[in-house]
Amino acid sequence: MAKLKLTAGRVRAFTCPADKPQAFLWDADVNGLAVRATLGAKAYIYQGRLNGKSLRVTIGDVNVWSLEEYREPKTGKVITPGARPEARRLQALIDQGRDPREVKAEVTAADIAKREKTKQANTPALEAWQAYIKARASKWSERHKADHETMSREGGQKIKRGRREGMPDKKEPGILRPLLELPLSSITRDAVAGWLEQQAYRPTRARLAVSLLGTFLNWCSDRPEYRDQVNPDACTRMKKDLPKPQAKDDCLQREQVKLWFHHVQRISNPIQATYLQCLLLTGARRNEMAALQWEDVDLTWNTLKIRDKVEGERIIPLTPYVKSLIDGLKPARVVLLHSDDALKRSPFVFASATSTSGHITEPRIAHNQALKNAGLPALSLHGLRRSFGTLAEWVECPAGVVAQIMGHKPTAIAEKHYRRRSIDLLRVWHVKIESWILEQAGIEQQKEETLKLKKSTAA
Template sequence: MNRERITPGRIRRLTLPDGTGQAFLWDTDAPRLAVRITEGSKSFVFESKLNRQTVRVTIGDVRTWELDAARDEARRLQTMVDQGIDPRQEKRERIAAVEAKRVEARRRKAPALEAWQAYIEARRAKWGHLHLADHETVSKAGGKLRTRGRKVGQSDTTMPGALRPLLLLPLEQIDADQVRAWLQDEAVRRPTHAALAFRLLRAFLNWCSDRTEYRDQAHKDACITRMARDELPKKSAKDDCLQREQLPAWFAFVRQIQNPVIAAYLQIALLTGARREEVAGIRWEDVDFQWKALSIGDKVQGNRTIPLTPFVASLLVALPRRNEWVFSSPAAASGRLQEPRIQHNKALAAAGLPNVTIHGLRRSFGTLAEWVECPAGVSAQIMGHKPSATAEKHYRVRPLDLLRMWHTKIEAWILNEAGIEKPAEDARSGLRAIG
């Protein structure tokens, strides 16, 4: 073993002997310290015996370690060996601790968008199509070229989602002050979108506060209810609804819509009182012409069956069977109708009627049903409203025939007011398939 007092000069002059892969220069001041030289590298190493096994630990490169510091480190490591501690394990633990700190620092600096994506994936199976689309809309990056005509003064590119600025911040920075400042800004520009984004953000932060990986960063109280009440405009109850005297004009212009699928969709939405996506999501397998029943995917109960009334049946019979969807659309990626509002708004404008949303047609059904003195519980059951009274929950089990009696009355009254002749009872004939 080549041992002599190591000095900076000796380290500089140290060369690798020919035909060897490595060489050592052992120190006399710190007997367990050596300079190890390999091809293109010189480093301080520590070597000792623990449980009759050789223990060697690289301290560091001679260019980054001072000689005295390397001697001190060698003495410290020998003290550990004397205590029965393996310095290699201590080094691994130290490196792991440094790596853990680095990972933790990166996690805390990561944008909340990463947690947002994890949240969406965790909840995707429990959400409906529209709820999932809302989350994607409020967090979208924006900046894409507009595919439709833009309004005057509007940018050529799409705006980012309302939550995007917040989600680009680290999760721990999304506190009450940050949310309030964001909400004040968004409420001025797009209050409805801001209200939706605020509700989704509150649910997201609640989810994060229940997860061990995000709990220490999430501010559960960042979206207190009072904040929305203070910063957002007061939400007024919507009352768009077709009145009795408006029925003739509405039916006349809706039935003139060139697209028969959209025309049928709007009429059936009014005559069933179903929700927008409930109607759009009807499949042919849900329609039972023999027993005059219609199965609808209910967002509250999962599924409900309502009567297939004569006029609705006649509208369905006339529709083309292109695929599994009743309201099919060859142009849509999903294969079914996606946006009926444009044609509906055109029909309303042509008829000189005030604005009525698609949901307003549902509201219209509930309102018009009162003209035939239909029991409130019957119309609510047809529409898929969750029972509110104890009697409705536990003491009313209405058979489909009873619902059909009232539903047929409602439909007949609406058609009579609209000046439309009622169809024959059997609307099964005339079914046709289109390839």
């Protein structure tokens, strides 16, 4: 093939014949360098041989590349890249037995990796946190997932339920949000320690946050995309710097039972009133009772199937008064669901037409108002569960029976391995507990299980 010394003029004048797909003008100075012209485009190329095989590499557009390299005189910075120096570099790679195409791919990959690493180094850890939730959420309970979302929320959302007097009307950012807005590499032991100093006023929440954060960092350390940025020991031994949380002891006392029932039964919403009484008389956790479905209520054999957050589910007796309360909710089974505008039968005993879950979610407002009207001290919904366990001691009920009804894991060896109480045995004690509590409340218990509140002297 004919060769000419390439010049700017010859390159500019060279065109592809109309009857050919491409044409080449080869340089006489640098072996393998040529201008390739196609219809509407021209570029410098290099062609050589590696291991007996021909290879061709495109250097670049003739409008971008010059034949020779031009640099800034003072700084030495390349102003215009040169095709001839680039062709010589490519030939040098071939002389070393390296394929220029593979070298280019390696350089490109390294450049992409460097830019990605720089991007990740400046990306908030919140992005990895969201990826972590997405990857692990299928193995978590709804409560555990909600904890992760609540602790990382942005804040500023309007509080719709459970707002107490004096509280702001908007939600605060999640407790972990300040840390998760930092890059992963910046979540160090010092950063976590400084954050903990600001969270010491709520030790229980901070302890949970440290636990969740530590698990998240360990997950990141096992992921190749985060491994080089994360400090997996950032949370190690941090909980010891927090004050120990104070155990809550709110509990309904014997002399307060009558007043509590009197005002709870006056709550205008029968679903809320029934729900609160069932919490006290079963010792169930608030979410376990809220999610109770009609299919879990056996009115024939008088049992309740509780969806236990620890054991999966447990069967407890359906005592006479609780049965009468639940049976009275049947007319309220038809509620307006969110799925469409049609009236549908709710599967939940304590149904709600406004909550996204379909069941009662926020009875605390009504409960707190009832406590205020009764002049009783503050009592949480979990305090009702605590009250059941405490009041059960008045009938000298075995601790193991109470624990089984409430869904506590057995602690003693005998309880773990040698006690398998039947539902009938649980029923004997559970009915005694209920009967005693109702007696303190002044609620008449008739043989035909028609239970009503005694007329108070105030009435």
